[in-house]
Amino acid sequence: MLFLLQDDERHAFDLALAECFRFGFDEIRDLRCGHLQVDVLNTDAYRGFAVFYEEALEAGSALLYYPAPL
Numbered sequence: 706m707l708f709l710l711q712d713d714e715r716h717a718f719d720l721a722l723a724e725c726f727r728f729g730f731d732e733i734r735d736l737r738c739g740h741l742q743v744d745v746l747n748t749d750a751y752r753g754f755a756v757f758y759e760e761a762l763e764a765g766s767a768l769l770y771y772p773a774p775l
Contacts, residue, residue: 706769708754708761714740724766 707721716738725733745751746758760767 706757706771708741708757708767708769710761710765724768728768730768730770 707724709717709721709724711717711720718736718738721736721738722733725731741758743758746755754769757767757769
């Protein structure tokens with residue numbers, strides 16, 4: 706999951722891919738975009754994602770990776 710700071714609300718697939726490559730991921734499949742509803746970060750279910758949101762605000766992006774089980 707990529708948190709990407711943007712100047713507008715367009716689906717920036719090109720920027721998202723560039724950030725994934727920067728983090729070392731070069732075989733991206735099924736790229737989808739969505740807009741974060743910031744209010745959900747105050748709920749128990751999503752509170753853990755707040756740190757990634759804050760990192761994206763400070764650094765421009767934050768990447769959360771879930772490896773496939775073996």
